[in-house]
Amino acid sequence: MPRDAIQTQGFLAHLLQNQSKGELLKRLEPNWEPPAAKVPGGARITPEIVARRWKRLALAPEIRAALLGDLDPATLASFGRNIENFIGVARLPIGLAGPLRVNGLFAQGDYLLPLATTEAALVASYHRGASLLSQAGGCSSMLLAEGVSRAPGFAFQTAREAGLFVAWAMESLERIRGAADATSRYARLKDLRITIEGNHVYLLLEFQTGDASGQNMATIATEAVCALVAAESPVTPEYFFVEANMSGDKKASAQSFLGVRGKKVTAEAIIPAELVEKILHTTPLRMTDYWRMSALGGVLSGTIGVQGHYANGLAALYIACGQDAACIAESAVGVTRFEVREDGALYAAVTLPNLMVGTIGGGTGLPTQHACLELMGLAGAGKARALAEVCAGMVLAGELSIIGALAAGEFTSAHKKLARGKEQSKEGDNHD
Known part of the structure; x- marks a missing residue:
């Protein structure tokens, strides 16, 4: 019998242990009783508003203390542009990995990596990889391209109308660019790609957004383009949407490697065999054997890209530094590659086409997140490209460490030691 059928039978048997099918189905029916009272909403944050919200919650004082603590009014006010219905903060531990030496086009130097995570062994692993790279002279990291996309979609009655619209759009490219660029001091429409599917047209708009991650900028600029279309196109769309799910926003997509969304970066290093053996306790040949098998495993499972755990380090750094954590879905797409050189050294490289990072705007101005960027020396304008190159170097460090461990x-022993708490590291045991 197919495994899925066996699992389904077991699940149903579990559900019906203490109730009939009728009772089980009744649980799924709509419930028309009045819902619980709503918690007061809104984006304004003052001590009085937050107190009223907590009074409505009527929860134990220790829950309020854990979530709200003794945040002062100035700190509360700093959250006003980043959250609605505020009740408190989620406190995550931040560990420090590095320093990581980066020899980049924009990032030059030794960088500490603040990582916010609840996963034991993660910081230790990236710390070990950063130490390995730094002792090997650092990694070379290069920003290859940048751009933030939005893809509005337009529906017409026929494909003929869609074609006429496309012809107008091509003739009106400068008008479209002007409408988009007028919405921001920073956002600039860089390129436009057109896809026709029957009587639907998708415009993939690619923007430059300065040192901001730029998704809100791109959305507002795209809305202006849609308004221009509605006002001036000789063929009126039946309807349109500001985002028609073709940009790749917050999802891994096959088009990742065909262009860029955010910042495309590659990082590489050549690591002598003796250093691999000293720090990772293995050989370049065995690491390459693992990489080859894992690459095929990725192909067999249908992954987009081939890599070990980009999401681990990126998510931890994104949370610590005020990036949009949901963008990990696309930022963690990429390719890791290992080779053994003629002299026995290990060549290691990573390429990430969709790093969505910024050093201004979004959550980068929040107190702890800004502090983490300051700790890295990457807060404020003019630092986003360097941050992207550091991210690629950090990802390379993580790939070297985890593949070295495997x-x-x-x-397994590393996770038993650090994640299970069977053995606590002594003071000074920093996994170098």
């Missing part, structure tokens, strides 16, 4: 047969 190749050396130490992956």
Whole structure:
């Protein structure tokens, strides 16, 4: 019998242990009783508003203390542009990895990496990888391209009308660019790609957004383009949407490697065999054997890109530094590659086409997130490209460490030691 059928039978048997089918189905019917009272909403944050919200919640004082604590009015006010219905903060531990030496086009130097995570062993792993790269002279990291996309979609009665619209759009490219660029001091429409599907037209608009991650900028600029279409197109769309799900926003997509969304970066390093053996307790050959098998495993499972755990380090850094954590879905797409050189050294490289990072705007101005960027020396204008190159270097460090652990047969023991708490590291045991 197919495995899925066996699992389904077991699940149904579990559900019907203490109730009939009728009772089970009744649980799924609509419930028309009046809902619980709503908590007061809104984006304004003052001590009085927050107190009223907590009074309505009527929860134990220790829950309020854990979530709200003794935040002062100035700190409360700093959250006003980043959250609605505010009740408190989620406190995550931040660990420090590095320093990581980056030899980039924009990032130059040794960078500390603040990582906010609840996953034990993660910081230790990236710390080890950063130490390995730094002792090997650092990684070379290069920004290759940048751009933030939005893809409005327009529906027409026929494909003929869609074609006429496309012809007008091509003739009106400067008008479209002017409408988009007028919405911001920073956002600039860089390119436009057109896809026709029957009587639907998708415009993939690509923007430059300065040092901001730029998704809100791109959305507002795209809305202006849609308004221009509605006002001036000789063929009126039956309807349109500001985003028709073709931009790749917050999802891994096959088009990742065909262009860029955010910042496309590659990082590489050549690591002597003796350094691999000293720090990772394995050999370049065994690491390459693992990489080859894992690449095929990725192909067999249908992954987009081939990599070990980009999301681990990126999510931790994004949360610590005020980036849009949901963008991990696209930012963690990429390719890791290992080779053994003629002299026995390990060549390692990562390429990430969709790093969505910024050093201004969004959550980068929040107190702890701004502090983490300051700690890295990457807060404020003019630093976003360097941040992207550091991110690629950090990802390379993480790939080297985790693959080294798997190749050396130490992956399980490391997690037992650090994640299970069986053995606590002594003061000064920093996993270098």
